[in-house]
Amino acid sequence: METRYIKYFIVLSLFFVFGCSNTKYLAEGELLYTGSTVKVKDSVIKKKERKVLEKEGENLLVPKPNKKIFGLRPKLWIYNLAGKPKKAKGIRYWLRNKVGEAPVLFSKVDLDYNASVLRNYTQNRGYFKTRVSADSTAKNKRVTAQYIVLPKRQYKIKNIQFPADSSDLGKSIAKTSDKTLLKEGNPYDLEIIKLERERIDASLKEKGYYYFNPDYILAQVDSTKGDHEVNIKLKIKDKTPDKAAIAYKIDKIVVYPNFSILKDSLTYKKEDIIQYKDYTIIDSAHTFKPRVFDRTLYFKKGDYYNRKNHNLTLNRFVNLGTFNFVKNEFKVSDSLKNTLDAYYYLTLLPKKFIRVEVLGKTNSASFTGTEVNINWNNRNVFRGAELLTLSVFGGAEFQLSGKNKGQNIYKLGGETSLTWPRFITPFKMEGSSEFVPRTKATVRYEFQKRIQLYALNSFKTSFGYIWKEDIRKEHQLNVVDITFVSPNNVTAAYRENILADASLGKAIEKQLIFGPTYSYTFTNRMLKFKKNTFYFNGKADLAGNVTGLLLGANIKRGDTIKVFDVPFSQYVKLETDFRHYLKLGNESELASRIIVGAGFAYGNSNTLPTTKQFVVGGTNSIRAFRARSLGPGSYNAPIISNSFLPEQSADLKLEFNTEYRAQIYGLMKGALFVDAGNIWLLNADPNKPGAEISKNFMKQIAVGAGAGLRFDFSFLILRTDLAFPLRKPYLPEGKRWVIDAIDFGSGSWRKENLILNIAIGYPF
Missing domain, CATH: 3.10.20.310 (membrane protein fhac)
Incomplete structure (x- = not known):
């Protein structure tokens, strides 16, 4: 041995x-x-x-x-090993009471x-x-x-009887019978009966029965008739209060938009009252335009009370982003019979505030660094719950390992954005959920300096919409999205590298990109109790399409159209990111991801802009290969110099990842993972043999595996992943699987193959 x-x-x-x-x-x-x-x-x-x-x-x-782990009880062993501490502090006390288990x-x-x-x-x-x-x-x-x-034999439901009395409440309950959870032939289950009472109550709450609750429903169970069968009779309890049997309508709707919980804000003058449509607004400072409440409140005078509209209204007030505290109450009206008056008490957040953010970050190129953002915000800037934000930012990113080590990135810039809590369109559009739709306009400038290489000036402006159908589904549409990039201070060393690899010149070309972008996200990750949860994001980027078609741009014929002496980009780019999370236990899960992306340049462009092309490798991708060093296809990029590794990008992308995650102890978590994928060019490039997509593209898939630790500090997650390749697509066919060559004891093998990824946050 x-x-x-x-x-x-x-x-x-x-x-x-x-x-x-x-x-x-x-x-x-x-x-x-x-x-x-x-x-x-x-x-x-x-x-x-x-x-x-x-x-x-x-x-x-x-x-x-x-608790047992692998048949043993290590926490109990630690408790016993620590012994009884003399003081309520120190290592022994910590081991016994925090780590151990009595x-x-x-x-x-x-x-x-x-x-x-x-x-x-x-x-x-x-x-x-x-x-x-x-x-x-x-x-x-x-x-x-x-x-x-x-247990003997289980009793089944033979018959269900709903209230048969002629009262409005009895009729309303009977009308819900088609949606009952109690089914003839199903086993008797007390929990289902409780859920049925709650279902009936929820239905009544949508029909005006504000004071009703599930306890007013009695389920009488008779097991004396039939063979192991029960008859269930639902009835209204005799002691049900009179007001619980009434369907209420809405009368007055009163809003206090500048309410203070620290003083009596209910004292007001006649001139403080604004009557707008069905709403009474009491605000001496006239903080908001009245139409804000017309868009936010779901109740109208004469409507039956409806719990869904009740909750939607409260959620929309919260999602406006201008209120710190939202309180609501309903009172029986003094003026009309069987009606309720609705009152909304809204406490404002500070109108103006400054927020400073210090971020730790990593990106797809395996650069790790920090960024400082200083944001000045003005809520309700035009009295319509708008948010104006002025930001300045600066940061630095460093590649801790790899050929590009030392070529640090520094950036400085500013951004102005204005967000409206509604759709601003030529035609009328309304949000249909508790999430307030938003229109956002942004102007941004960024100066980026890549040490030893070049600098870029980037200007961007956008105008678009963000809205949610529900808590799971979000849309983002930018109808205007313009980016202009201009390089300067290109070093002589970088120009020499361009002579060896012409594709590097794409990074310092002037770029003008304009066109709509769209993103759709679905996730149910917030449902912690579900065994299977999902995340999906789909993106569409359409640049210069209408303009190019109207002007007849065709770069292949030499008909290139320029705007401000810069050729604009024309392409279609689609990308999907699908993730599945399988819960294996309270502290473990299997996370999997597949990414599929494709971009097609035409008309005024023969290639996608560098910033829009796909890349693989690095901390959030195929971790066994250095960032942007893999592909395209079976192409193996030569190292131009000892200090520079060119970044590879392409038009197509396919990537798979799967990762087993489990808690090790306390804030430390572990992971085992396998990554696979590659990128490809749509068209052949004589300077990159093997980079073009073909019917044998699956033979060019790269595969890597590894293990990692995650340290969850609540405010951030520090991640370290150690990975190594299992399949190298740039090797000759028949020799691409390198599993047999794995030798952790060999220093030369470790130097060539082991990749340490240090990052912040989970890879997916």
């Missing part, structure tokens, strides 16, 4: 011995509780249902035993209580004659508990 395997065997053996020694710390008479099992015994119940009852039953049992003793286990919990649980699932027995087994100061459940 090799020496390293002997070491591993000794370490594992010692850990096992230490893990088994936890019971020696127990006092005389104490027993360590190691867990419980639930066994459902009944030949009538299907095996699948028995397994469900057993699993759910075990989850109900208390207390939970000490033993769960069998004396804390109440077998009868757990048996009653299991009995109630199964009875609530329709097993009305359940019997439960409990016992325990002790061995070597360890105790396990066993529960035997005899």
Whole structure:
């Protein structure tokens, strides 16, 4: 046996011995509780249902035993190893109380209580004659508990009866019967009955029954008729308050847009009152234009109370971004019968404020750095809840490893943006959800200096819309998106590199890009309880298309159109990013991603602008290859000089990533990952053999793997990934898989193949 395997065997053996020694710390008479099992015994119940009852039953049992990892209890071992500290501080106290876990003793286990919990649980699932027995087994100061459940046959629903009385409330409840959760033939389940009451209440809340609640519905269950069947009768309780049986309409709608919780803001003068449509606005400072409330409030006078509109209104007030506190109440009206007066009390955020942001960041080129943003903001600048932001920023980025090390990037710039909480269009458009749609105009300038290479002046302006259909779906459409890039201070060394690789000249060409861009995002990642969650982002970038077609631009015929002496770009670019997250446990998941992108230049352009082309490799891509050094296709870019590695980009991109993530301890998390993909050119380039897309493109896929650590400091996640290639597409066919060449013990192999990625945040 090799020496390293002997070491591993000794370490594992010692850990096992230490893990088994936890019971020696127990006092005389104490027993360590190691867990419980639930066994459902009944030949009538299907095996699948028995397994469900057993699993759910075990989850109900208390207390939970000490946590096991690979069959051992390391937290309990640390608790015992630390011993009893003399002071409530220090390393020993921290190990025992923060890292370790006190033993769960069998004396804390109440077998009868757990048996009653299991009995109630199964009875609530329709097993009305359940019997439960409990016992325990002790061995070597360890105790396990066993529960035997005899549920017999499950009762099914035979008939459901809704209220048949002639009252408006009874009729309203009966009208919801087509959407009932109680189905004839389904098993009896108390939880479903509770959900049914909540469903009925939610339906009534949409029809004006403001004071109704689920407790006013009684479900009478009769199990005396039929063979293991129940009849369920839903009725309104006799003691239901009168006001709960009334469907209310809205009368007055009063808004206090400048309300203060620190003083009595309800005192006002006659001249403070503004009557606008159905709304009464009380504000001595005339803080907002009245139409702001017409766009935000979903209630109109004479409408039935509706909980959906109630919540939509509150959410829209919050999403305006001008209020720190939003309070609402409904009161029975004094003027009209069966009506409610709605009151909205809105506390303002500070109108003007300065925000300073210091960011740590990484990008697709494996540059790591920092950026400082200073933002001056003016809320409600034109009394329409608009937001004006003036920003200045500066930053520096450094490549910590690789051939481009030392070619740092410095940038400085400013931006002005104005955001309106509505659509500004020639035709009328309204948002249809609780998320306020926004129109945003932006003007930005940035100076970027790449040490030893060149500098770029970049001007950008855009005008577009951002809106959400719901919490999962977001759209962003820029109808105007103009970028102008002009280079200067190009170094002689970089010009010499252009002579060796003409494609490098694209980076310092003047660029004029204009046209609409669109992005759609769907995600349900906020649903933490779901086992499968998704993220999808699709982008469309259409530059110069209409202009090029109207003017007849055709670079192949020499008909190039210039604007301000700069040829404008004409292309279509599409990109999709799909991610799937499979929850494996409370602290582990499998994350996967696929990216597909394509760009096609035509008319006034023969290639995509450098800033719009696709790249792979680096901290957020295929981590076994240095940033932008991979591809296109099987092309292997030569190293022009010892200090410069040219960046590769192309028209097409295909990338796959999958990563297993799990918590190791505390703020430290670990990951194992595999990345694959490449980029390709649409058209052949004689200077880049093998770069063009072909039917054999899958043979040019690069593959890498690795492991990493993530340190979650809550305010940022520091990520370190160590990766190495499994397949190199630039090698001759038949030799591209390099798994057999992996040799972690070889210094030359490590130097050539191991890539350390240091980044901030998850790669996807």
